[in-house]
Amino acid sequence: MTFANVGTLGALPGRRDEIVTILTRLNADLAEAGCLLYEVGVNEDAPDTVFVAELWESAEAHRASLQLESVRSAIAEAMPLLSGEMGGERFEVVGSPLRA
Amino acid sequence: MTFANVGTLGALPGRRDEIVTILTRLNADLAEAGCLLYEVGVNEDAPDTVFVAELWESAEAHRASLQLESVRSAIAEAMPLLSGEMGGERFEVVGSPLRA
Numbered sequence: 734m735t736f737a738n739v740g741t742l743g744a745l746p747g748r749r750d751e752i753v754t755i756l757t758r759l760n761a762d763l764a765e766a767g768c769l770l771y772e773v774g775v776n777e778d779a780p781d782t783v784f785v786a787e788l789w790e791s792a793e794a795h796r797a798s799l800q801l802e803s804v805r806s807a808i809a810e811a812m813p814l815l816s817g818e819m820g821g822e823r824f825e826v827v828g829s830p831l832r833a
Numbered sequence: 834m835t836f837a838n839v840g841t842l843g844a845l846p847g848r849r850d851e852i853v854t855i856l857t858r859l860n861a862d863l864a865e866a867g868c869l870l871y872e873v874g875v876n877e878d879a880p881d882t883v884f885v886a887e888l889w890e891s892a893e894a895h896r897a898s899l900q901l902e903s904v905r906s907a908i909a910e911a912m913p914l915l916s917g918e919m920g921g922e923r924f925e926v927v928g929s930p931l932r933a
Contacts, residue, residue, distance in 0.1 A: 737874055737886050737933055739922070741922060754866055757928035757929060759932070760930040760931075764929060764931055770933060771838060772888065773926070774837055775925035776925065784837065786837050788872065822839070824876040828873055829872050830858055831863060832858055833859050
């Protein structure tokens with residue numbers, strides 16, 4: 734069942750865009766690991782926050798992706814730029830009004 | 834610029850699945866209005882909450898969609914089932930590691 738992970742990552746002041754650069758770097762491993770969508774964004778009303786919206790083939794595929802070397806390396810690179818504040822929601826997709 | 838709206842809708846006790854049914858009913862107006870993705874889901878750890886993750890061609894397209902007759906009618910139908918608790922985030926998409 735499609736799994737969604739949507740959330741926020743707090744950035745240290747002024748470091749948001751560096752985190753965005755790390756998270757948006759092309760990573761072919763993700764699709765192979767079952768990632769269906771991975772959108773990264775910003776909101777100027779919250780200038781020290783990075784937003785992510787992810788869809789995965791399953792919760793297990795998402796969990797397993799965190800062990801990929803390329804993902805571990807990106808997390809290690811972003812870690813010193815993060816404030817530690819994190820938020821978000823995880824859910825199982827039931828359907829969409831865009832499809833029957 | 835692609836706009837994301839992700840959030841939660843609180844349901845009155847036991848009414849969550851009725852809201853899900855309303856929100857996932859096929860609506861051809863949405864794609865025409867610039868809706869790129871509209872996933873509706875649940876999480877059994879939060880049994881009175883409906884989760885949504887939407888992508889739109891622009892924030893303006895999202896705003897305008899709220900005036901569509903089919904959307905107003907769905908909102909009116911869901912309203913009596915909602916607790917009034919709402920949460921979420923809106924952001925502008927900057928990129929994705931799934932595409933160059």
